[in-house]
Amino acid sequence: MRSTFMGLETSKRGMFTQQSALYTTGHNISNANTLGYSRQRVNMQATAGYPGAGLNAPTMPGFLGTGVEAGSIQRIRDGFxxxxxxxxxxxxxxxxSRTNAISQMEDVLAEPSAYGLQQSLSDFWQSLQTLAANPENGGARAVAVERGVAVADSFNYIHKSLSEIQTNLGKExxxxxxxxxxxxxxxxxxxxxxxxxxxxxxxxxxxxxxxxxxxxxxxxxxxxxxxxxxxxxxxxxxxxxxxxxxxxxxxxxxxxxxxxxxxxxxxxxxxxxxxxxxxxxxxxxxxxxxxxxxxxxxxxxxxxxxxxxxxxxxxxxxxxxxxxxxxxxxxYPDMLAKLNKMANVFADAFNTVHQDGKDLNGDTGEAFFVSKDGQPIDASNIGINSVIEKDPNKLAASTSDPNVTDPEVGNGENAKKLGDVLFNKLPGLDGSSVQTYYSGVIGELGVQGEQSIKMVKNAITLLGAVSNRRDSISSVSLDEEMTNMIKFQQAYNASARMITVVDETLDKIINGMGVAGR
Structure with a gap:
């Protein structure tokens, strides 16, 4: 025989289960803007029917359901x-990360610009051409020396800045x-x-x-x-x-x-x-x-x-x-190595020409570029000979080559040769000139930067597509949750109404039926 109060228990389970679903819906809505939150759902399942299996189970027509229960509360996620x-x-x-590293390098090199190394080399060449035309002009000599200082300073600044960024990358x-x-x-x-x-x-x-x-x-x-x-x-x-x-x-x-x-x-x-x-x-x-x-x-x-x-x-x-x-x-090591190589080869070639010339006093030229720390010249330590820097007359702008017409002191022929060093093909730079080599370095960096930007855009596009797919599965949709809220609310109300109906039925049985034989 079935229980008189079975309907109450069935509807109570329905209320509790729908209530759990409503609470879960509220949790979803509350976390609609929570980063990384996955929406959750109540996995509802029917409870075991009545009567259960067994030798002592009552015999009755049909197999009555006993309601619903919340089997589990599961988040919606796709592992694939x-x-x-x-x-x-x-x-x-x-x-x-690579784009950021290249961007910082490009900011330091600042090419093309009016302040970069390439411009310093161009200004230096221009000052040497002016000196070649006016070898005895003290102002032209001073300008050429200062432009040489600017070239050395540009090498020093770039090397120091890139080294600092490299150190920061190590800390990162x-x-x-x-x-x-x-x-x-x-x-x-x-x-x-x-x-x-x-x-x-x-x-x-x-x-x-x-x-x-x-x-x-x-x-x-x-x-x-x-x-x-x-x-x-x-x-x-x-x-x-x-x-x-x-x-x-x-x-x-x-x-x-x-x-x-x-x-x-x-x-x-x-x-x-x-x-x-x-x-x-x-x-x-x-x-x-x-x-x-x-x-x-x-x-x-x-x-x-x-x-x-x-x-x-x-x-x-x-x-x-x-x-x-x-x-x-x-x-960064590759770029620093290229700059060091460029500074060393350029300084060596320039010094060779300078030491073949004569200064304004008729003396043989000394090394124009020197190392500040006694180590082989590179981008970090390249500097100007202090003797020449203090006395621009020591700049060997002239030549004593007997094959040169008018080989007297102050003919300016060596200044032309010094300027040509910037455009001569140098074996130490793989047969390229200083200007061409540096342009190639900058061009290669530009290509790497362009490639990294493209790869970032591609990665963002692909990640965005996957992210949208994941969001369509796991993220909270307020429209969907509002629909669920109404659905679960109506189901809860219906279960509550069912309890009222059963209560009224039992009230009739308990309080409305008389006692037999009274």
Whole structure:
């Protein structure tokens, strides 16, 4: 025989379930603008029918339903789209960082402009032409010397500025690794909390969201692989479990390095060819990244095995690294090496011509460009001979070549040769002139900058497409939530009305029916 109060219980379950759905809808609406929030839904399911199976089960026609219950509250998420998003985020992180590094370099070189090195070289050449026409003019000599000082200062300024940016990139690598360590620690702690909740049969959806936000952030820094491990106990089938995070490498012998497993996590450290300073920044060009503690125990990624993805790899490529041949490579080391080479070859060629000439006193010319620190001349230390700088008459503008007509002191022929150094093809510059070589360097940088900007735009477009797809699945739509709110409200009202009907029926039975035989 069925229970007299069965209808009340069925409707009560309906009210409670619709109430849970309304509360979940309110939670969604409240988090409509929360970054990284995934909308949630109540998975409703019918409760077991009456009567249940068994030898003692009553025999009756039909099989009565007993109502509904909230089986679980699940967030709406697509793991495949998440994987796509993180892959595109990885590419964007690399190219954004590279674009920023190139942009800073372009700001320092400032070419073409009225103040860059190219203009200084052009002004120097112009002053030498003027000197060739007026070799005995003290003003022309002073201007030529000052323009030479300007060339040296331009080399010094560019080298110093690029070196400072390179140092800042090294510090940024240190800051980024600290950020990685913070993310790994937080993921491990969230894994611990999730592992405590899931075995009790609950779904910690907000903890899942917090963990996925961290994984998204980590994917922009380094290429990652994500696996999940069930928590056990009374965990629901749809529970995600703890996440295992692996760093992907190009090393066939060690393609993955596990850095988070359950609540255990590793710490990342950058190592330069001079080690690491007290603040955790690399000293010298990068050689490797080291993971210590946690599931990785002690593991190393050589910089040459870093995948070409993520902002950390981009920072390494810009700051400088030691390649498999032991050579220093990278955006800033390469540019500094080219500038050093250019300054050295130019100074050597200019000095050779200057020392073949005669100054205004008839003495053989001294070296015009010298090193400020006694080391071989490069862009950092190139300067003007102090003797010439103090006495412009020491500028060897004339020649004593017997084949030159009118070879007396002050004929200006050597000044022409000095000017020609800027346009002569020099073996040390791969057969290019100083002007052509520098133009090629600037042109190559421009091409790299243009490529990086295009790649950023492409990555933003692709990431935007994936992000929109993910939002269409996981984000909160207020229109949809308002529709759900009305739907659940009406269902709640209907269940409440059903209780009223059952109550009236029972009232008739209990209070309205007489006692037999009275």
């Amino acid at each position: 789209v998440d994987q796509q998003f993180r892959g595109e985020s990885n590419k964007l992180g690399y190219w954004e 690598i240190g800051v980024t690794t600290k950020n990685v360590n913070s993310i790994l620690k937080q993921i491990g702690e969230l894994n611990k909390q999730i592992a405590q909740v899931e075995p009790n049969g609950y779904m910690p959806n907000d903890l899942y969201d917090a963990r996925d936000n961290l994984l998204d952030e980590l994917a922009g820094i380094m290429p990652i692989e994500v696996d999940y491990e069930k928590s056990g106990g009374r965990a629901l089938e749809i529970a995600e479990g703890t996440v295992t995070v692996k760093i992907k490498t190009n090393d066939p012998a060690n393609p993955f390095i596990t850095v988070v497993q359950k609540d255990s996590y590793s710490e990342l450290s950058p190592v330069g060819n001079g080690g690491t300073d007290a603040e955790g920044n690399p000293k010298g060009p990068m050689t490797r990244f080291t993971f210590t503690g946690g599931p990785a125990e002690v593991n190393t990624i050589n910089v040459n095995n870093l995948q070409n993805a993520g902002s950390l790899k981009s920072l390494t490529d810009s700051y400088g690294y030691v390649d498999s041949n032991g050579d220093t490579k990278g955006l």
